Amino acid sequence: MADTTNPPDAEAVYRRLGVAPIINAAGSITRLGGTRTRPETLELMSQAARVMVNIDELNRAAGQEIARLTGAEAGFVCSGAAGGLMLQAAACIAGNDPVKMRRLPDTDGMKNEIVIHTMHRFAYDQAYRAAGARLVEFGDYLFAHPWQLEGAITERTAAVAYLCATFASNKVLPLERVCEIAHARGVPVIVDAASMLPPRANLYRYLRAGADLVVYSGGKGVRGPQGSGILVGRADLIEAAAAQASPSQFLGRGMKVAKEEIIGLVESLAAFVQEDEAAEMAAYRAMAQMVVDALVELPGLRVTLEHDGANYLIPHAVIRFSDQWRGPSRDSIAAAMEQGSPRIHLHQLGGPQELAVDPLNLTEQETAQVIRRLHQELTRQTQT
Numbered sequence: 001m002a003d004t005t006n007p008p009d010a011e012a013v014y015r016r017l018g019v020a021p022i023i024n025a026a027g028s029i030t031r032l033g034g035t036r037t038r039p040e041t042l043e044l045m046s047q048a049a050r051v052m053v054n055i056d057e058l059n060r061a062a063g064q065e066i067a068r069l070t071g072a073e074a075g076f077v078c079s080g081a082a083g084g085l086m087l088q089a090a091a092c093i094a095g096n097d098p099v100k101m102r103r104l105p106d107t108d109g110m111k112n113e114i115v116i117h118t119m120h121r122f123a124y125d126q127a128y129r130a131a132g133a134r135l136v137e138f139g140d141y142l143f144a145h146p147w148q149l150e151g152a153i154t155e156r157t158a159a160v161a162y163l164c165a166t167f168a169s170n171k172v173l174p175l176e177r178v179c180e181i182a183h184a185r186g187v188p189v190i191v192d193a194a195s196m197l198p199p200r201a202n203l204y205r206y207l208r209a210g211a212d213l214v215v216y217s218g219g220k221g222v223r224g225p226q227g228s229g230i231l232v233g234r235a236d237l238i239e240a241a242a243a244q245a246s247p248s249q250f251l252g253r254g255m256k257v258a259k260e261e262i263i264g265l266v267e268s269l270a271a272f273v274q275e276d277e278a279a280e281m282a283a284y285r286a287m288a289q290m291v292v293d294a295l296v297e298l299p300g301l302r303v304t305l306e307h308d309g310a311n312y313l314i315p316h317a318v319i320r321f322s323d324q325w326r327g328p329s330r331d332s333i334a335a336a337m338e339q340g341s342p343r344i345h346l347h348q349l350g351g352p353q354e355l356a357v358d359p360l361n362l363t364e365q366e367t368a369q370v371i372r373r374l375h376q377e378l379t380r381q382t383q384t
Ligand SMILES: *Cc1c(COP(=O)(O)O)cnc(C)c1O
Pocket: 030, 079, 080, 081, 082, 083, 124, 164, 165, 192, 193, 194, 195, 216, 217, 218, 219, 228, 229
């Protein structure tokens, strides 16, 4: 990565409001700032914000560029992946019939059911329900059988939803199988892959597996505008999604995307696609390795560098607390890091005896601070 330092006065705008910056070693978490937008993107956004254009024309051109970059039939810039989920549902339920579009989220009498693995229910599926979808679950928390999906699809089914996330269960039906079953009944498959980039291969993978619409966050690993999202897929469904999005006065009008964000997303995606992934991963690996090297000698901990394509999409330094660990508890260390100065947030989505350092948002200087503080907290004497 080209920008592992920040301009010296970058923090001042926040401090003026009395908001103290934090160090985010937790990854692309929106509540912790998301990601650092690419500096070259910010330059272009600043230019784009000064010029007036017709937004429909801009949306069409941006969509074509996204399609070219991803190999999709069509694309659209939405307001975050969550906004894209709502548009996916709206597109599948109302198509681009203005009578139906105007009625959303009232979907009485429409094909309004979205079929979803029970294992794929999660907080963001509210975005589907916000468009008026009724979620119909199949399978349980341990199993899902093809016949259960077949049985859940009826003449009221608008789409089958599928979640691709590192935390999603691996006991679900494979996406290819879901697409086969849904398509045999003329039902589209909509995918949430918000946080699956990088690796770049995931930009193509879900469409190739047969998905009809896929949404990615523009403000996570792509490092585009924090509030942006990328919707790609079948041309007719993208057209229906775009028809209901801002600037049109339908359901999506409340999820406006600014012209400079549209430009920023397209330019960020182009930069992301062209970037040398091996070099990018090597830079993250070097940062994670520094953390590993600094802590690996501490008895009772197992500190490893992990990058597996399933749980850790980019290299992380993972700290596991074994039964032999005699120092402070994992939770008290995480809490102490968050309460110190500066406050440091670690990745805590692994197991209950696991903490990790995600290098995605760290500058070189911040990495050194994380290491110093982690060492301090881990070697702090506990009262016995
Ligand atoms: C982050 C995330 C979202 C929301 O993405 P935004 O771009 O922040 O709106 C939705 N789904 C999943 C699986 C996510 O990880």
